[in-house]
Amino acid sequence: MRIGVMSLAHLHAVGYVGLLSGFADVELAVADPDAAQRPPGESGGRAFAERLGVTRYFDSYADLLDWGPDGVVICSENSRHRELTELAAAAGAHVLCEKPMATTVADGEAMLAACAAAGVHLMIAYPVRFSRQFRALQAALPALGRLVAAAGTNNGVLPTARAWFADPVLAGGGAVMDHTVHLADLLDVVLDGAEPESVHAVANKMINATARVETGGQISLRYPGGVIATIDCSWSVPEHYPTWGGLTMRLVGEDGIADMDAFAQAVLGFRESTRSPLRLDYGTGGDGAMLAEFVSAIREGRRPQPDGESGLRSLRVVARAYESVRTGAPA
Secondary structure (H helix, E strand, C coil), X not given: CEEEEECCCCCHHHHHHHHHHCCCCCEEEEECCCHHHCCCCCCCHHHHHHHCCCCCEECXXXXXXXXXXXXXXXXXXXXXXXXXXXXXXXXXXXXXXXXXXXXXXXXXHHHHHHHHHHCCCEEEECHHHXXXXXXXXXXXXXXXXXXXXXXXXXXXXXXXXXXXXXXXXXXXXXXXXXXXXXXXXXXXXXXXXXXXXXXEEEEECCCCCCXXXXXXXXXXXXXXXXEEEEEECCCCCCCXXXXXXXXXXXXXXXXXXXXXXXXXXXXXXXXXXXXXXXXXXXXXXXXXXXXXXXXXXXXXXXXXXXXXXXXXXXXXXXXXXXXXXXXXXXX
16 A cells, blocks of 8 residues: 655654554655745755655655555645645545644635545544543543533643744644644544534733744633533643643543543653653554554545544634634634
């Protein structure tokens, strides 16, 4: 099976390339023609791909698609997801698109339409769905009784390694765009695809007043049946913190409470030589299982999950959050 990676703009592209290179039945190719447009010091292009162990590199997306991939993984800037999805669909390639699906609901709808017209599947990269921790949370759901509330955090450092993350055009927004969708997707799973009845959000630049996008946000959602949820999506983790950030979720039911920490697999200690805290992470995370779902779905001719429809539902949450920030009222 042939899988192509379109763009190395996203930080996750490096991990995806490494994992796909280890799939015994996958031929991997990469195209990153936009690397020259990135700010000085940001990685990408042929030389970077070769350092990652890539042996088949194409200088244009057209050349990559002419190679005839069965599927592609899109890791471009958010605003370019629609364009690359439409190119891939027209070439008959199934698509796994990095989150968020797009920067506007209209673009997300166009991506769905393009893939449907071409008869290819669209999957959105939500690896936390595949984590051991979320699987355990799902298993605990029956014991909680009727769900009444949920609280989630998806915090991280200011994304300085890639300037486009804080570019209002290329990223489509800041912390709200970047860190709302993972938790919105997990709520989508827990609540069987129900969309919120109301979305109330606040955002600010308190963490970095010079940023062109919001660096902190808090979202309150009300779902059918009276379920209340909150999402803290802030870039509030200091640069010197042991990890880039993290993701947690608490579910509150009438009969119990269940907590999940997606990045809690670590041994904590103290390093005498540096007189500083020590953290040793372990575990595989959800990226590998997510990519395996994409590859196996192509092979088996079935729709992968999470699909484009679920990606569009989480994107609608983001769009309504920005509308609420703009108006100061629930959307």
